[in-house]
Amino acid sequence: MRLLYDRYSGYLAAVCARYISSDEDRKDVLQEIFIKIFKSVGRFEYRGEGSLKAWMVRIAVNESLRFLKNGASYSFVDNDAEMPDMAEEPEVECIPDDVINDFILSMPPGYRAVFNLYVFERKSHKEIAALLGIGESSSASQFLRAKAYLTKRIKEYKSAHKND
C-alpha cells in the first residue's frame, strides 16, 4: 500500500489541488481518498496500462466533488443575467501552472467543479450534469462563466506582469 501511496499520492494531490483550496481540507480529502483506494483495490481489475492511475484519479475526483457538494459555499449562479463575453479565449500558454491553478481555485466552487470536469476529466456537459445533479445547459453556462473568469484573471495577471 505504501508503494501505491508513494507512486500516486503526487498525482492525486494535484487533482485535489484543482478542486479544494484549503490545505487542511485537501489533506482530509486525500486521506479519505487513500482509505477508499486501499479498501477497494482488491476489486480493481487491471485493464491496461494506466488503468490503475485512472481509477485512482476517478476516486480522487469523486471525493473532491463530494467535498465541494457538502461545502456551504457550493452554489450555481444560474440567474446571473449577465452572460460573459464568449469571444475571447484565455491565453493560458504563457501563464505558469501554479498561477493557473490558483485561478482555478479562486473560482466559485460551482464554476470550479464544472471547469475541472470539463477540461481535465474530459467530461461532456451531459456527464457533468449527471454528476453534479444540475441541468445540461446549466453546466454549459457555468463553464462559459468559468472560462470568462479565467480570461479575466489572465488578463489581469498579464497586465500586472507585462514589465517582467
Place this chain on the structure above:
Amino acid sequence: MEERWIENLRKRYANKQVPPPGDLWDDIAAAMKEQKGRTSEAKARNRRLLMWWGRAAAVAACVAVVAGIWFFRDEGSVYDVDVPGKLSVVRPSSPAMNNDKGDDEGYVSEKGNETLSGGVIKVKQNVEEDEPEAELLSEEGTADKDVKEDKVPENVISSKAGISHKGNMEGNHGHKHKNNNTDNLLFASGSMKKSGANVSFGLYGAAPSSFGNASGNGISSLRAMYLQSDKTVGAEYLNMPLRSYSALQGIKGSYVIKTKHRQPIRFGASVRFGLTDKLGIETGLSYSYLSSDITLGDEFGKYGIKQRLHYVGVPLNVNYNLWRNSGFIVYASVGGAIDFCVAGQSETETYSAGIVNETSGHLRETRPQLSVNASAGVQYKINDKLGLYAEPGVGYYFDNGSDIVTIYKDKPFNFNLNFGLRISVK
C-alpha cells in the same frame, strides 16, 4: 477538436504532481488501523460460515456412510464396502488450517487422519484472520461508471513492523502402516458370486504431485510439493489477470513476480456403487484447499500476497477392476469433478522503506472449476475389513475463465496420488 487553450491545459496537467502533505501517510495508516478493529464482528461471522461448511461436509460424509451400510444390508448379500477410513496421509499443515478452529471443524470426518506433513511448506504468519466485507464503496451521486458498485472485499490495512514469513519446511515423519494379515481374502468384490451392488464408502485424502511416505517409499520430496515458477514480468505477463495483484500490474517499471503454488490438499467422502462385478461408479464430496504465495517486487519495495482458496467439489468416477488376486486388486478409474470455491482470502503484505503493512480481504470466485482425471489404483487387503490403496493419476483442470490465478490455471495438468484406507463392512 477542443479549443486550443483547453488542449494546452490538458497537456500541461496530464501528469501533474504536487507533493502531498508530509504527515498524510501516518494519518492514513492510523485511520486504517482504527477501522480494522471494527471488523472483528464480521470476522466472527465469516468463521461461523466456514464452520458450517465443515459441518455440512461432515454430515454429508456420515450420510454417505450410513446410506451405504443401509444399502448394503438391504441387499442381504455380503459384498465389500469400502468404508471410511481411506486415510488422508497428508494433513493440511497450513497455518490457516492449524490456527483456525473454525477450519478444523471441517475435518471432523477425518478421524483416521495420519499426520504426515510430507513437506508441505509451513509459512509463519500472524494469526489475524481475514476481514469480510463490511462496507460498500459508495460513489453515490458521482456516477463513476467504471467503479462497480457491487459488494467487494474490504481491504484493511494496519501498520505492523517486523512481520516475517519463514519458509519452515517440515520434514516427513516417516510414518508407516503395519501390514498384517496379508493372506486375507481379497477385499473387493472377489467374493461376489453374482453381479450386484457393491457399495464403497471412503474418506480419502490426496496429495497431488507428491507422495507422502506412508509406505515408506521415500518418494516424498519437498521439491515435488512445491511447484515454483519465477517470471520476470514482460508485457504479456502484465496482461495476465490475477485479481489480487492485478492492481499492482498497472504500475510501470521493472519488477519480478514470483508465484509459488502449494500442492492442493484434498480430502472428502466417497461412495462407490458397484454396477457389475468389475465396474463401479463413485461419487462423493470433497474439500480442497489451495494456497499460493505471490511476491512482486521492484526498486521501491515488495509485495507479498498469500492467496487461500477453499473448494467443495463433487467427483464422479467410473472404476474398473483390471486384475485381482487374493491380496490385491488393480483397477483403473476415469471421471471428472466439479469444484466450487466456497471461501477465499488474500493477504497482502507490503514492504517499503522498512515499513511492513498488511492488508487482507476476501477473494470471491464464483465460477466452478471443472476437471477430468484418469488414474490407476492398487488396493491391498490388510485384513477382512481394511484395505490399503494407492491411486496415482493425472488430472486436467479446465480454465474456468476466472481472473483468479490458481495452480489449476498455471499447471492444468496435475499428477496426483490419492491414497488411504478402505474399510470393508460386512
